[in-house]
Amino acid sequence: MGKLFTSLALLFMSFTYVQTSVAAQAQSNCEKVLPAVKIQEGIYVRPSNNGIVFEDEDIANIGFIVGKKSIAVIDTGGSIHEGKRLICQIKKVSDLPIRYVINTHVHPDHTLGNGAFDDTEITFIGHKNLAHAMGVLSKTYLRRYNEKTGESVSDKTIILPKTSVENELKIDLGNRIITLIATQKAHTNNDLMVHDQKTDTLWLSDLLFHKHIPVFGKSGSINGWLEVIEEIKNKSVKNVVPGHGPLMLDKVKASNDQSRYLTLLRDEIRKNISTDADLTEAMESIGVEEKSNWEMFSAFHKRNISYIFSELEWE
Numbered sequence: 001m002g003k004l005f006t007s008l009a010l011l012f013m014s015f016t017y018v019q020t021s022v023a024a025q026a027q028s029n030c031e032k033v034l035p036a037v038k039i040q041e042g043i044y045v046r047p048s049n050n051g052i053v054f055e056d057e058d059i060a061n062i063g064f065i066v067g068k069k070s071i072a073v074i075d076t077g078g079s080i081h082e083g084k085r086l087i088c089q090i091k092k093v094s095d096l097p098i099r100y101v102i103n104t105h106v107h108p109d110h111t112l113g114n115g116a117f118d119d120t121e122i123t124f125i126g127h128k129n130l131a132h133a134m135g136v137l138s139k140t141y142l143r144r145y146n147e148k149t150g151e152s153v154s155d156k157t158i159i160l161p162k163t164s165v166e167n168e169l170k171i172d173l174g175n176r177i178i179t180l181i182a183t184q185k186a187h188t189n190n191d192l193m194v195h196d197q198k199t200d201t202l203w204l205s206d207l208l209f210h211k212h213i214p215v216f217g218k219s220g221s222i223n224g225w226l227e228v229i230e231e232i233k234n235k236s237v238k239n240v241v242p243g244h245g246p247l248m249l250d251k252v253k254a255s256n257d258q259s260r261y262l263t264l265l266r267d268e269i270r271k272n273i274s275t276d277a278d279l280t281e282a283m284e285s286i287g288v289e290e291k292s293n294w295e296m297f298s299a300f301h302k303r304n305i306s307y308i309f310s311e312l313e314w315e
Contacts, residue, residue: 030088039247040199040239042066042176044093046077046086048244050212050296053078053109054148060109061205061243064090065196067173070099074194074203076113079145080157083113098122100171102180103161104205104243105188106133107217108141115157125169126161127182129190133219134160165192183207186225187243188217201239208232210245210254213294214261216304222266222311229259245295261290269309279309 036044045063053059062075064086071090076083090098101117103126104110111134114124126134138158146152163169169180181193187206194203207228209215216222232240233255240251268286272279283302291297 029084030091033085033088033092035092036063036086036089037247039241040196040201043196043199043201043241044089045241045247046089047247048212050244052299053107054144057082059244060107061241061245061247062086062110062113063203063241064093064098065173065176065178065194066094066096067176069096069174071096072100072102072171072173072178072194073098073117074102075104075110075205076101076117078109078112079149080113080115080153083116086113087116099173100125101159102126102192102194103130103134104192104194104203105190105217106130106137106219107188107206108138108145110205110243111138112141112145112157114159115153118157118159123163124159124161125163125165125171125180127190127192128164128166130192131160131164133188133190134158183228184224185219185221186228187215187220189219189221191228195237199239200237201241202232202235202237203241204232204243205241206243208240208242208251208254209258210242210247210249211295212244213297213300214258214304215244215300216262216307218307220307220311222262222308226259226262226266229255229262233259257293261287261294264290265304265308266312269305269312270315273309273313279305 036046038044043065045061048061049058051059059078060075062077064071064073071094077086099122101122101124139155142153142155142158165180165182167182171178177197179195181195183191191207233252265287272282283305286305287301
C-alpha cells in the first residue's frame with residue numbers, strides 16, 4: 001500500500017511538473033512577444049511589415065478592441081504562430097475573455113491565424129460571402145503555406161465564420177459598441193469595416209492601403225473599390241486603421257493616393273482593351289509613373305493590372 005501511495009504521489013508530482021512546465025514555457029514565449037501598439041483607448045494594433053504572403057510574417061495590421069466585459073479580435077494574421085503571438089499581446093493588456101474574432105476578408109494574411117482562437121466561447125464573424133470564400137480558398141492557402149514553410153499545419157485549424165454580416169451588425173463588448181459594416185464588392189467580394197463608437201475609429205483593413213501599394217483581390221471590383229474609397233474619404237470619423245502600411249495617416253490623403261493609383265490603372269487598361277493592344281507589352285508601361293509613390297510596387301503592380309484587366313474586358 002505504501003509503495004502504491006508513493007507511486008501515485010510521484011505520478012501526481014510528475015503531472016504537476018509537466019503542467020507547470022507547459023505554463024512556464026507559454027509564459028516564456030509570451031515574454032518574447034512585443035506588446036501591441038495602443039492607438040486609441042482600448043484599441044491595439046500589431047503593426048505590419050512589408051512582405052509577401054507565405055514568405056514573410058506579420059505583413060498585415062491586425063489587432064483587438066477591449067471593452068468592459070470582453071475583447072474582439074480583428075483579423076488573426078497569416079499563421080497559427082501569428083495568432084498565438086496576438087493572444088500573448090492580448091494577455092499583456094487584459095485578462096478579459098476573447099468573445100469575438102472578426103475576419104475582415106478572406107486573404108490568408110488575415111485569416112490563417114484563426115486556429116489559435118479555437119474555443120467554443122469565441123464567435124467567428126465575417127461578411128456574408130466570407131464563409132463561402134474561405135471554404136473555396138483556405139485549404140489552398142494552407143497548402144501553399146505548408147509548402148513554403150516546411151510545416152504540416154492541419155486544415156483543422158481553418159475556422160470559418162459562424163455569424164455573417166449582410167449589412168451591419170452591432171456588438172457590445174461591455175460599455176463599448178462596435179459596428180461591423182459589410183461593403184459592396186471592392187478589394188474582395190467579402191470586405192468588412194469595423195467602427196468603434198467610443199473612439200470613432202474605423203478599422204478599414206485592406207479597403208485602405210497606406211504607402212504600401214494597393215493590392216487588388218481576385219474576387220474584387222475596381223469600380224466597386226473606387227466607390228468605397230470615396231465613401232471612406234467622406235466619412236467623418238476621427239481615426240482609421242489601414243490594412244497595410246504605417247498606422248499614422250491622413251485619411252483623405254491616403255484615400256486620394258489610393259484612388260489616384262486605381263483610377264489610373266482602370267483608365268489605362270480600358271484604353272488598352274478598346275484598342276486591342278497587347279496586354280503583355282502594356283504591363284510594362286501602364287502606371288509606371290506611380291512606382292516612386294508606393295512601397296512593394298514591383299511585387300504587386302503587374303498582378304494588379306492582370307486582375308483588373310480580367311474584370312474590365314467583360315464590361
